[in-house]
Amino acid sequence: MTDDHDAPGTRSRGPRMARAERRSQLLAVALDLFATEGFHHVSMDDIAERAEVSKPVLYRHFPSKLDLYLAxxxxxxxxxxxxxxxxxxxxxxxxxxxxxxxxxxxxxxxxxxxxxxxxxxxxxxxxxxxxxxxxxxxxxxxxxxxxxxxxxxxxxxxxxxxxxxxxxxxxxxxxxxxxxxxxxxxxxxxxxxxxxxxxxxxxxxxxxxxxxxxxxxxxxxx
Structure with a gap:
């Protein structure tokens, strides 16, 4: 089962993934960005762009940047x-x-x-x-x-x-x-x-x- 269904009018750029797989990918991307740029210099837009997902998909997994950072x-x-x-x-x-x-x-x-x-x-x-x-x-x-x-x-x-x-x-x-x-x-x-x-x-x-x-x-x- 995939978890990457976007809201109407949006489109995912990356391949579809199962929910657990997508979560792991987002954590890996966020880890790299937070480590190299620092929490305050990274936006959810940056993370979505690097992960090649839409923001609705990102927010479905992590409601805020702080939630993602804590994870x-x-x-x-x-x-x-x-x-x-x-x-x-x-x-x-x-x-x-x-x-x-x-x-x-x-x-x-x-x-x-x-x-x-x-x-x-x-x-x-x-x-x-x-x-x-x-x-x-x-x-x-x-x-x-x-x-x-x-x-x-x-x-x-x-x-x-x-x-x-x-x-x-x-x-x-x-x-x-x-x-x-x-x-x-x-x-x-x-x-x-x-x-x-x-x-x-x-x-x-x-x-x-x-x-x-x-x-x-x-x-x-x-």
Whole structure:
């Protein structure tokens, strides 16, 4: 079933698509435009033109530019969280073998580097949104960070034996460092390879974390 029927007197320029397919296409187009031009410099006309759809079709999926922007932010946040979830999974799967604790820290750092590699400048929609003065946008942007921090904090409670308050602070520091390094690499990385960035940031973070692993935790390298 397609969802691209225009109002009388209008005509879609692009091919007809199923509703879910069209929504994904519009999100991809909006992501690119918002990332390169900024929220305030992109209009719904621009998005419809790039997507080769009429404005009635665009508004059928997203009633306003803000609704579209928030959907883009939500999708980016979900992708980042899924990447981090995969990184922390080994700890929750069972006892760690020698060297695996450091590998998990590296995986979290790699998650952020991988995210900015794929998302490019669109990663700034989560890290440096130009619309965060709007409370709705700020809440959505901060939600992604909060979810990632929460997941890492849960792991830290298990590994370090610290209370949740301490774990939240440690997790926020880890996230901020990984995010900052990833953003710096995206903008100024130059000849520094991703592997080298992961190695440097992981060494910095693991040196601190290794000393916090609780004595009775079944881990041979702490």
């Amino acid at each position: 883009v932010v939500d999708e980016q946040g979900a992708q980042l969280l899924a990447t981090v979830e995969r990184a922390v999974a080994p700890i929750e799967a069972g006892p760690l073998a020698r060297g695996e604790g450091r590998a998990v820290v590296a995986a979290v750092v790699e998650a952020y580097l991988g995210f900015v590699q794929v998302a490019g400048e669109s990663s700034t929609l989560l890290f440096e949104s130009d619309v965060t003065r709007d409370s709705q946008v700020r809440g959505r942007v901060e939600r992604a960070d909060a979810e990632v921090t929460r997941r890492i904090a849960e792991v830290l409670v298990t590994v370090t034996g610290r209370d949740r308050g301490d774990a939240d602070v440690l997790a926020a520091a880890l996230v901020a460092t990984a995010q900052g390094a990833a953003t710096y690499w995206l903008r100024h990385g130059g000849g520094t390879g991703v592997d080298r960035v992961v190695e440097l940031v992981t060494s910095l973070q693991w040196r601190g974390l290794a000393g916090l692993v609780r004595p009775d935790y079944p881990y041979g390298d702490a």
